[in-house]
Amino acid sequence: MLTNAPKGTKDMLPKDAYKWHYVEKAFEELCRRYGFREIRTPVFEHTELFVRGVGGTTDVVQKEMYTWEQAKRSLSLRPEGTSPVVRALVENKLYAEVQPTKVYYNISCFRYEKPQSGRLREFHQFGIETFGTDDMMADAEIIAMADEFLKMMGITDVKLRINSIGCPECRENYRKVLKEWLAPKYDQLCDTCKSRYETNPMRILDCKSPEDQKLVEGAPVMLDYLCDDCREAFEELKSDLEAMDIAYTVDPGIVRGLDYYTKTAFEFISENIGAQSTVCGGGRYDYLTEEIGGPHMPGVGFGLGIERLLITMEENGFVIPEPEGPDAFIAFMGDRAKKYVIKLVSELRKAGFSIEMDSLARNLKGQFKYADRVRARRTIVIGDDELDSGRATVKDMMSGEQQTVAFEDITALLK
Ligand SMILES: [Zn+2]
Numbered sequence: 001m002l003t004n005a006p007k008g009t010k011d012m013l014p015k016d017a018y019k020w021h022y023v024e025k026a027f028e029e030l031c032r033r034y035g036f037r038e039i040r041t042p043v044f045e046h047t048e049l050f051v052r053g054v055g056g057t058t059d060v061v062q063k064e065m066y067t068w069e070q071a072k073r074s075l076s077l078r079p080e081g082t083s084p085v086v087r088a089l090v091e092n093k094l095y096a097e098v099q100p101t102k103v104y105y106n107i108s109c110f111r112y113e114k115p116q117s118g119r120l121r122e123f124h125q126f127g128i129e130t131f132g133t134d135d136m137m138a139d140a141e142i143i144a145m146a147d148e149f150l151k152m153m154g155i156t157d158v159k160l161r162i163n164s165i166g167c168p169e170c171r172e173n174y175r176k177v178l179k180e181w182l183a184p185k186y187d188q189l190c191d192t193c194k195s196r197y198e199t200n201p202m203r204i205l206d207c208k209s210p211e212d213q214k215l216v217e218g219a220p221v222m223l224d225y226l227c228d229d230c231r232e233a234f235e236e237l238k239s240d241l242e243a244m245d246i247a248y249t250v251d252p253g254i255v256r257g258l259d260y261y262t263k264t265a266f267e268f269i270s271e272n273i274g275a276q277s278t279v280c281g282g283g284r285y286d287y288l289t290e291e292i293g294g295p296h297m298p299g300v301g302f303g304l305g306i307e308r309l310l311i312t313m314e315e316n317g318f319v320i321p322e323p324e325g326p327d328a329f330i331a332f333m334g335d336r337a338k339k340y341v342i343k344l345v346s347e348l349r350k351a352g353f354s355i356e357m358d359s360l361a362r363n364l365k366g367q368f369k370y371a372d373r374v375r376a377r378r379t380i381v382i383g384d385d386e387l388d389s390g391r392a393t394v395k396d397m398m399s400g401e402q403q404t405v406a407f408e409d410i411t412a413l414l415k
């Protein structure tokens, strides 16, 4: 037990870290270009925040949260990224600053999910949120950013699906229609959907059970029940996407799992190797800030699972370039040379170079082998003879070329 990580968690090992760095750097760079700034919030919050922000009737809150009590306060590890950001926004009065507020985050989230679903219990997410505008341009902007990011990451098999899930006004009307339509099929629904029937009937439409998927075929769709405002907004979104040359399909089945979503809902779905999986999902939530006790502040955002992203990149044959090895490995022979090399390595590192030397008392052959393993670009050898002559032998590991270089010229050579 001591040497096993808890089920559903995973170590990120040094040999894989460069892949994470690669996607993180690309994402951050894109955020900069689109004008989003980073926000970091605590890993845990008051449980009540998620009950309100995610919805007390959702599986996430009812079954999947890591919750504990401390000093008579109920606390929970964050199961998603949006509610904490909204909480921070309200608490720090960011709504009083110039709008819109555009933030991004790179976080880990925690959900106690069944291991067979293949999902991690600690998983990682990139997220984007724009607050303070209900203009569909903001929705189109974050969709464009997700689209560009996935393309940058070499994901070509992805399709954008969009939908509108209306506002509380038109959704109420649709809910009634949907419930009437579902009533004769109620007995055949799965147990989860039976409980959804009263609390959140729209969620029945994206039940994962194949039997239920069959049952809901031909169900009335939200798009046919949108109010004028929501319909106009959806048309505007579509024309904004067209203006940016972003291909999409309208899919009334995109419902989103969380209660606070309004209007725009979208998913980027990868269709590699037959199986469908959502790489990025998001939408609008115009009433979330009020839900958690803040002023009215419309918002729109997306989340993008990093584990899923890396898998999808691999499926698409995208090879993340491995980082370069050290600029040089400096091998030494004898104690006198060791002292000199320690000093030289320190100076070169301070000058900005990546330099390695042996710390295991290996012989020269062993040091060369190690230099090869760490993919050093050059090997520099210094022994008694070199100390006496003030010149070192430098071998370029790529070309195999060798030359002798005066100590004082080593810095220039590495540049
Ligand atoms: Zn509406």
Ligand SMILES: [Zn+2]
Pocket: 189, 190, 191, 192, 193, 194, 204, 207, 208, 209, 212
């Ligand atoms: Zn179901």
